[in-house]
Amino acid sequence: MRMTTTSRLAIGAAAVGILGAVAASAMVGTTAPAADAAPAPCTAAGLSSTASGVLSQAGVFLNEHPEANDVLTNAATMPPEQARSSVQGYFVGHLDQLSTLQGIAQPLTDLKNQCGIAVSPTQLAMLLETVSK
Numbered sequence: 001m002r003m004t005t006t007s008r009l010a011i012g013a014a015a016v017g018i019l020g021a022v023a024a025s026a027m028v029g030t031t032a033p034a035a036d037a038a039p040a041p042c043t044a045a046g047l048s049s050t051a052s053g054v055l056s057q058a059g060v061f062l063n064e065h066p067e068a069n070d071v072l073t074n075a076a077t078m079p080p081e082q083a084r085s086s087v088q089g090y091f092v093g094h095l096d097q098l099s100t101l102q103g104i105a106q107p108l109t110d111l112k113n114q115c116g117i118a119v120s121p122t123q124l125a126m127l128l129e130t131v132s133k
Contacts (some may be wrong), residue, residue: 042114046115054105067094
């Protein structure tokens with residue numbers, strides 16, 4: 001099956017959102033970053049650079065963990081509640097992989113906390129689709 005650019009972007013955007021959600025779920029009970037921490041670049045370029053680094057590392061991880069890759073790939077095409085349940089169900093049984101992905105996604109969590117921004121996978125996919133026309 002040949003994927004269109006928009007499909008690849010949507011899956012990539014969904015992966016960013018899923019990784020961000022995985023990382024955010026671990027944030028309960030943790031402390032906020034220090035007030036004197038250097039802020040991440042709160043710009044479109046900063047977000048793009050951060051997201052591309054996270055996606056690159058996630059790609060390597062997912063190539064090395066085909067089951068996790070399948071779960072996240074399939075989740076990108078499911079309704080949100082079903083996707084959440086599927087991803088949570090998988091990672092409850094694979095806490096080591098969850099921990100690794102949370103570490104990979106940490107730069108996105110840091111950017112969200114430092115800049116007060118949250119970009120959903122849908123917003124990112126729409127933006128990328130708009131500029132790719």
